[in-house]
Amino acid sequence: MSFMSRKLKSSLFGYLFIFPALIGFLLFYAWPAGRAVGISFTDWNLLSEPYYVGLDNYVEMLEDDQFWNGLKLSAYYVLLNIPLQIMLGLFLAVAMDRLTKSLFVKAAILLPYLLSNVLVALVWLWMLDPILGIVNSLVAFFGLAPQAYLGDPDQALVSVAAINIWRHMGLCAMLFLAGLQTIPKYLYESASLEGVTEFQMFRKITLPLLRPVMVFVLVTSVTGSFQIFDTIAVTTAGGPLDSTRVIVYYIVQNAFSFYKMGYASAMSVTLCMIMLAYTLLQMHIMRASESDLN
Amino acid sequence: MKIKRLTFTSLAVAVSASAAHAVEIKYVLWDSNQLPAYQQCAKDFSAKHPNISVKITQSGWDDYWTALSTGFVSGTAPDVFTDHLAKYPEFVKNNQLVDLSSYIERDKLDPSIYTDGLYEVWGKDGKQFGLPKDWDTIAMIVNMDIAEKAGVTLDELNFMTWNPQDGGSFEQIVRKLTLDKNGNNATSDKFDPNNVAVYGYQNPGAGGMMGQIEWSHFAVSNGFKFQDKPWGSEFYYDHKSLADTLDYLAGLPKKGLSADFKNTQSLGSDSMFIAGKAAIIPQGSWMITYFDNNVKNKYHWIPLPKGPSGKRATMFNGLADSIWSGSKHKEEAWQWVKYLGSADCQSVVASKGVVFPAIKGMAEKAVGAQMQRNIDSSAFLTMSQSETYLPPIAKNGARIDSTMESAIQSILLGKESAQEALSDANKKVLRYSK
Numbered sequence: 124m125s126f127m128s129r130k131l132k133s134s135l136f137g138y139l140f141i142f143p144a145l146i147g148f149l150l151f152y153a154w155p156a157g158r159a160v161g162i163s164f165t166d167w168n169l170l171s172e173p174y175y176v177g178l179d180n181y182v183e184m185l186e187d188d189q190f191w192n193g194l195k196l197s198a199y200y201v202l203l204n205i206p207l208q209i210m211l212g213l214f215l216a217v218a219m220d221r222l223t224k225s226l227f228v229k230a231a232i233l234l235p236y237l238l239s240n241v242l243v244a245l246v247w248l249w250m251l252d253p254i255l256g257i258v259n260s261l262v263a264f265f266g267l268a269p270q271a272y273l274g275d276p277d278q279a280l281v282s283v284a285a286i287n288i289w290r291h292m293g294l295c296a297m298l299f300l301a302g303l304q305t306i307p308k309y310l311y312e313s314a315s316l317e318g319v320t321e322f323q324m325f326r327k328i329t330l331p332l333l334r335p336v337m338v339f340v341l342v343t344s345v346t347g348s349f350q351i352f353d354t355i356a357v358t359t360a361g362g363p364l365d366s367t368r369v370i371v372y373y374i375v376q377n378a379f380s381f382y383k384m385g386y387a388s389a390m391s392v393t394l395c396m397i398m399l400a401y402t403l404l405q406m407h408i409m410r411a412s413e414s415d416l417n
Numbered sequence: 418m419k420i421k422r423l424t425f426t427s428l429a430v431a432v433s434a435s436a437a438h439a440v441e442i443k444y445v446l447w448d449s450n451q452l453p454a455y456q457q458c459a460k461d462f463s464a465k466h467p468n469i470s471v472k473i474t475q476s477g478w479d480d481y482w483t484a485l486s487t488g489f490v491s492g493t494a495p496d497v498f499t500d501h502l503a504k505y506p507e508f509v510k511n512n513q514l515v516d517l518s519s520y521i522e523r524d525k526l527d528p529s530i531y532t533d534g535l536y537e538v539w540g541k542d543g544k545q546f547g548l549p550k551d552w553d554t555i556a557m558i559v560n561m562d563i564a565e566k567a568g569v570t571l572d573e574l575n576f577m578t579w580n581p582q583d584g585g586s587f588e589q590i591v592r593k594l595t596l597d598k599n600g601n602n603a604t605s606d607k608f609d610p611n612n613v614a615v616y617g618y619q620n621p622g623a624g625g626m627m628g629q630i631e632w633s634h635f636a637v638s639n640g641f642k643f644q645d646k647p648w649g650s651e652f653y654y655d656h657k658s659l660a661d662t663l664d665y666l667a668g669l670p671k672k673g674l675s676a677d678f679k680n681t682q683s684l685g686s687d688s689m690f691i692a693g694k695a696a697i698i699p700q701g702s703w704m705i706t707y708f709d710n711n712v713k714n715k716y717h718w719i720p721l722p723k724g725p726s727g728k729r730a731t732m733f734n735g736l737a738d739s740i741w742s743g744s745k746h747k748e749e750a751w752q753w754v755k756y757l758g759s760a761d762c763q764s765v766v767a768s769k770g771v772v773f774p775a776i777k778g779m780a781e782k783a784v785g786a787q788m789q790r791n792i793d794s795s796a797f798l799t800m801s802q803s804e805t806y807l808p809p810i811a812k813n814g815a816r817i818d819s820t821m822e823s824a825i826q827s828i829l830l831g832k833e834s835a836q837e838a839l840s841d842a843n844k845k846v847l848r849y850s851k
Binding site: 170171248249254271273274365376379380382 | 508683
């Protein structure tokens, strides 16, 4: 009896704590998402009354080259972005864990992430300008050939990825650092008594025990970068020659330039499904909710 | 359009000259340069109409249109807004604009006070969706320090000719102004087109469906026509006159006279001009104040070159003020629109010398006001008296714009020949416009 009431009490407290977040979730995520599903079955230009068209938007989507091209570009962007971002983040985290406890270093590494996306994009737009930017001045100083970066269809998406790797690797590093600090030090001590090399310790102890953090970083950064939009809106506006017209940019263009709300919603719903499937798969494969420390 | 993109973090400034219990009219515009003039108009207006106050909000070009359309949906759009020819067909189609014709008739407004053509483009089928506020034309801005060093006179610059085959005297001048790293100009045999320090001319970009500052003036002076009539569904983007023009512009970087398209899409031609990396660029009259504030060297505005037609040509774009059909204070909104379109307000705008007001004779006043600030903007007036044409007006404008932007980018990047890219694009355009 007293056990039950304690359990009830603690779950009540639990709900109390998530209550503010729950309100935000229902109001700003769940409800609009539900509305989007509804809108995706209509033809609606934002200004006149919507009318029901059934699955027409989804059929149109499957036949739309630019939709597939947008998905492809977003996927390509994730492949450019994530591996390097995670490797650099992990490297920084291990280096910080071993070499310094300095708060200043931590703050400096996190700083790019604390700046607004638009600001970061604008700063890099200036620095990467092929004719007036500092990057090509440095490139020329070292005797290399200047590049067009964001202006070249072959380099634009890579340049956007580079900007965001620079911005996000600090956050990755902080998350990994927090994970590293939960790994008991005695594991490393006994390993070094056995004469295990640094690299093997990293492979056999650090990496496996970082798994829950790794899952979190992978899921949030893959879904986040699949939805890349703001940097592109500021730096390339989808160009040159559609080379950065990623799926979310195409969705926004349909919604607010072409006034095709129904079609934009159909693509959003599809994108959401893809992301959901990816997240579930990733969590399943990497057994996200278990830890090897127990 | 580049400037608009860079400044899209919007500045929202609100002014309110309000009396207690007055009806408040919300008014929006996108050009921050014009804000002070309209604040003055709002103040004068409220003095005459103590029962109406005007609240002006300014936000950057990109935010402006998104905020406006979401405002239409959510019922929070401003009562009166600055409207653009490329945007208003969509609003008319969706019944978002008040037909002003009955107000105009009732108050016996005389449309002939406006510069020819400006009133008519805002009407369709006997209805009137806006009252003209100002107009703009295109000219070229020259770095006179570079021109004087090259021995090019203002007289030569003022009377250039152009054709798509050899570029006419325009290209000869551009060659004299283009300098490589060793100081050779592009008329010299020693000129190195791969190591250019100053480009003689810089095309700003692809220009979408209008090519307002990019290519339309060259193309029209070469015989090009956008469409059969305003609101018409026939488009002629596949015409040889446009293909030849774009081939010519795409060829300039190969000669070393302009920077490659891909190198000019971040900060763009305006910044190149300000940094002294481009000697001549085309721009619109709405940028007069911007350049005067930012250019440090000696500069001069010159009219566009005469084309094969023997005439100079410029896009003649006119803005208007429209009333939202969802406004709860339509009568008060009309009073404000009427005031904005009157000589009282437009002479205030003219005296600030930022844009050219729509009422006949006011533009000369604006040029005079700019002369007082040592800016010679008469080139834009010269252009307005040359062959002028309106921007294309069509339904599905945003999709046509996106199609043409991609096609022209591929021409300027050298991926496709102009004729091929344009004939594909025009087929798509016709599907959208019909």
